[in-house]
Amino acid sequence: MTIRPTVLAGFAIQALQANKMRSFLTMLGVIIGVGAVIVMMAIGQGTQNQVLSRINQLGANRLTVMAGAQGGPPGRTTSAGNPLTLSDVEDISQLSFVKAVAPTVRGSVVATQGNHTWNTGITGTTPEMADISSLVLQSGRFFNQADLKAASPVAVLGQTAYENLFSYGVDPVGSQIRLQGISFRVIGLLRPVGATAGSDQDDVIYIPVTTAQIRLLGTSNQLVNAITVEVQDQAYMDRVQADITSLLRKKHRLTEAQEDDFRIMNNAQIQEQVESVTGTLTLFLAAVAGISLVVGGIGIMNIMLVSVTERTREIGVRMAIGASKRDILAQFLLEAVLMSLGGSLIGILLGMVATEVFAMVTTWPVAISLSSVLLAVGTASIIGIFFGFYPARHAANLNPAQALSYE
Amino acid sequence: MSTVDQVPLIQCRGITKVYPLSGVEVHALRGVDLNIAQGEMVAIMGASGSGKSTLMNILGCMDRQTGGSYLLEGIDVSTLDDSQLATLRNRKLGFVFQRYNLLARSTALHNVELPLFYAGFSPAEAKKEALLALEQVGLRDLAGHRPNQMSGGQQQRVAIARAVVNHPLVLLADEPTGALDTVSSVEIMQLFQRMHNERGVTVIIVTHEPNIADFCPRKVVMRDGVVVSDDNPSGSHRTMEEA
Numbered sequence: 316m317t318i319r320p321t322v323l324a325g326f327a328i329q330a331l332q333a334n335k336m337r338s339f340l341t342m343l344g345v346i347i348g349v350g351a352v353i354v355m356m357a358i359g360q361g362t363q364n365q366v367l368s369r370i371n372q373l374g375a376n377r378l379t380v381m382a383g384a385q386g387g388p389p390g391r392t393t394s395a396g397n398p399l400t401l402s403d404v405e406d407i408s409q410l411s412f413v414k415a416v417a418p419t420v421r422g423s424v425v426a427t428q429g430n431h432t433w434n435t436g437i438t439g440t441t442p443e444m445a446d447i448s449s450l451v452l453q454s455g456r457f458f459n460q461a462d463l464k465a466a467s468p469v470a471v472l473g474q475t476a477y478e479n480l481f482s483y484g485v486d487p488v489g490s491q492i493r494l495q496g497i498s499f500r501v502i503g504l505l506r507p508v509g510a511t512a513g514s515d516q517d518d519v520i521y522i523p524v525t526t527a528q529i530r531l532l533g534t535s536n537q538l539v540n541a542i543t544v545e546v547q548d549q550a551y552m553d554r555v556q557a558d559i560t561s562l563l564r565k566k567h568r569l570t571e572a573q574e575d576d577f578r579i580m581n582n583a584q585i586q587e588q589v590e591s592v593t594g595t596l597t598l599f600l601a602a603v604a605g606i607s608l609v610v611g612g613i614g615i616m617n618i619m620l621v622s623v624t625e626r627t628r629e630i631g632v633r634m635a636i637g638a639s640k641r642d643i644l645a646q647f648l649l650e651a652v653l654m655s656l657g658g659s660l661i662g663i664l665l666g667m668v669a670t671e672v673f674a675m676v677t678t679w680p681v682a683i684s685l686s687s688v689l690l691a692v693g694t695a696s697i698i699g700i701f702f703g704f705y706p707a708r709h710a711a712n713l714n715p716a717q718a719l720s721y722e
Numbered sequence: 723m724s725t726v727d728q729v730p731l732i733q734c735r736g737i738t739k740v741y742p743l744s745g746v747e748v749h750a751l752r753g754v755d756l757n758i759a760q761g762e763m764v765a766i767m768g769a770s771g772s773g774k775s776t777l778m779n780i781l782g783c784m785d786r787q788t789g790g791s792y793l794l795e796g797i798d799v800s801t802l803d804d805s806q807l808a809t810l811r812n813r814k815l816g817f818v819f820q821r822y823n824l825l826a827r828s829t830a831l832h833n834v835e836l837p838l839f840y841a842g843f844s845p846a847e848a849k850k851e852a853l854l855a856l857e858q859v860g861l862r863d864l865a866g867h868r869p870n871q872m873s874g875g876q877q878q879r880v881a882i883a884r885a886v887v888n889h890p891l892v893l894l895a896d897e898p899t900g901a902l903d904t905v906s907s908v909e910i911m912q913l914f915q916r917m918h919n920e921r922g923v924t925v926i927i928v929t930h931e932p933n934i935a936d937f938c939p940r941k942v943v944m945r946d947g948v949v950v951s952d953d954n955p956s957g958s959h960r961t962m963e964e965a
C-alpha cells in the first residue's frame with residue numbers, strides 16, 4: 316500500500332502554508348496572468364459580439380451602394396465618377412429579389428433648439444429606411460410618403476441629438492428645432508442603439524430626402540450619397556450584388572477596361588470580415604496575456620527549485636523513512652500545481668472584477684465566456700505541471716544518503 | 723543456545739564503496755565482511771573517517787555499495803529497484819540520526835506519523851499508532867510540540883519513536899548520542915536497550931565513545947574501511963544474559 320492521495324495533498328498544502336508570503340508572491344504571477352487573460356478575452360469577445368449584433372441589427376441581408384470608385388491600382392483608367400441618383404434607386408428597386416431600397420443624402424448641420432446648439436449629421440432618406448435599418452421609435456412617428464412628396468420640414472431625432480438639443484425628460488415630439496436656421500418640426504424620437512466601436516450611431520437626425528435636397532443642402536434634387544438595398548433573403552446577396560453592378564455599369568456606360576465607379580458593401584461579407592478580424596484580435600489579446608501566464612509559470616519553477624534546494628535534508632528524511640521517488644515527485648508537483656491552480660482561481664475572480672470595473676468605467680462592451688475561464692484554468696494547470704516537473708524530478712532523483720548529508 | 727545454522731539477518735561480503743570526489747576516488751569501504759543475526763544489539767566503533775556512516779547508509783538501504791554483496795533476510799538488496807528499497811526502508815528499517823532530523827515545522831506527532839503515512843495509513847490509524855510509539859518513549863504529553871520546543875534528548879526520543887513506529891526488523895542509529903550531554907546520552911541508550919528487549923528489534927549503533935558502546939553486547943571496530951575487530955564474526959545470536 317502506498318501513501319493516500321489526500322495525505323499527500325495535505326503535505327503539499329502544509330509546505331505551502333509554511334511559507335505563506337512566498338507562496339502568495341509566487342502565485343501572484345499566475346494571478347496576474349490569468350486575470351489578464353480573462354480581461355483581454357472579455358474585451359475581445361465583447362467587441363466582437365457587439366459589432367456582430369449591430370451588423371445583424373442592420374440586417375445581414377443588406378447591401379449599400381456608394382458613389383466613387385474603389386481605390387484601384389495606379390495606371391488603370393477609372394471613369395470620371397458618375398454620381399448615384401434617385402433614378403438608380405428606382406431602377407434597383409425593379410431588380411428581382413430586392414425587397415426594399417432607400418437612398419441616403421448626408422450632410423453636417425448646426426442644430427439649435429431654444430438656447431441649445433449641437434453640431435450633428437443629418438440623413439435624408441425615404442420612409443423605407445425605417446424598416447431597412449430596423450429603426451425603432453421611442454415616441455412619435457417616422458416620416459411618411461406624404462412628407463416625402465411635400466418635402467415637409469419634419470425631423471426624427473436620434474438619442475444623442477435629442478439629449479443635446481432638449482433638456483432632460485422633455486418629449487421633443489411636436490417641438491420646433493432649427494437646422495441651419497431653417498425651422499423643422501420634430502415628429503419622432505428613436506430608441507438608443509449605442510456606439511459601434513467608437514462611432515455613435517445615435518448622433519443623427521433623419522429628414523425626408525426631398526427636404527434635404529431642396530431645403531437644406533441645396534444639392535441637385537437627383538443626387539444621393541448612398542443607396543441601401545434590402546435583399547429578400549441572404550442567399551440572394553451575391554446575385555443581387557451582381558445585378559446592381561451590371562445595371563450601374565450599363566447606366567454609367569463603362570467599358571470593359573474601366574473600373575466600377577461605385578462601391579457595394581455587402582453586410583454578409585462585412586460580418587465575415589469583422590468576425591475574422593475580431594476573432595484574431597481576441598486571440599492576439601489572449602496570447603499577449605498568455606505570455607504573462609508563462610512568466611508566472613517560470614516564477615513557480617524558480618521558487619520550486621529554490622524550495623527543493625532548501626529542503627534537501629527534508630527530502631532525505633522523507634526518503635529515509637520510506638518515501639519513494641514517486642511520492643517525492645508527486646508532492647513537489649502537487650505543490651507547483653496547487654500554486655498555479657490557486658493562482659488561477661484567484662486570477663479568475665480578480666479578472667472578473669477587473670472586467671466589470673473596466674466595463675463600468677469605459678462603457679466598452681465585454682463578455683466573459685466560459686471558454687476563457689476554462690482556457691485560463693487549463694493553461695495554468697498545464698503550466699504548473701510543466702514548470703513544476705523539472706524541480707520535482709530534481710527532488711525525486713536525490714540520493715537519500717547524500718540528501719541527508721546536505722548542509 | 724547456538725543459531726549458527728540459521729541465515730543471519732544481515733550478511734555483508736566484501737562490501738566496497740568508492741566516492742568519486744572531483745576526479746580523486748575516495749575508497750570509503752575496502753571490503754567489509756559482517757554478519758548480524760536477528761535480535762542482536764551491535765555497536766560499530768572506529769575513528770572518524772573509518773567508514774562507519776558509509777556502511778550504515780548501505781545497511782540502511784539509503785545508498786548502494788560499489789562492490790560486494792549485501793543480503794538482508796537472505797535477499798540481495800542490489801537486485802531491488804529504488805521503489806522496492808523505499809518500501810524496505812519504510813517497513814523493515816528504522817533510522818536514527820545524530821542531528822535528529824525531525825521536520826522542523828511539524829509537531830512531534832506528525833513526525834512520528836510520517837512513516838505510517840508513507841505505508842498508506844489513514845490519518846486516524848496513523849495518529850493512533852504514533853501516539854502509542856510516543857507513549858513508549860515517554861513523550862505522549864509532548865505530541866503537539868514542535869522540535870524547537872523540545873530538548874535535544876526529547877527530540878532524539880521522538881526520532882526513535884519515528885524509527886520504530888512501523889515495527890522494523892532493524893534499528894540503525896548513526897552516533898545517536900553525538901549531540902547530547904552525558905545524562906541524555908545514557909537515557910537514549912537505555913531507550914535503545916528497552917526497544918531491543920521489548921520489541922526484539924535488531925539494533926546497530928555507530929559510536930566512537932566506549933561507554934556508549936558498552937550498552938551493546940557486541941562491538942565491531944572499523945579502521946580505514948575494513949572491520950578490524952569483531953566480538954562475534956559469525957553473527958550468531960547471543961542473548962543479553964549470555965553477554
Ligand SMILES: Nc1ncnc2c1ncn2[C@@H]1O[C@H](COP(=O)(O)OP(=O)(O)O)[C@@H](O)[C@H]1O
Pocket residue numbers: 717741742743748749750768769770771772773774775776777
Ligand atoms: N559523499 C561523500 N563523498 C565523498 N567522500 C565521502 C562521502 N561520504 C564520506 N566520504 C569519505 O569517505 C570516508 C568515510 O567517511 P564516513 O563513512 O563518513 O566515516 P565515519 O562515519 O566513520 O566518520 C571519509 O574519508 C570521507 O571523507
Ligand SMILES: [Mg+2]
Pocket residue numbers: 774775776
Ligand atoms: Mg560518520
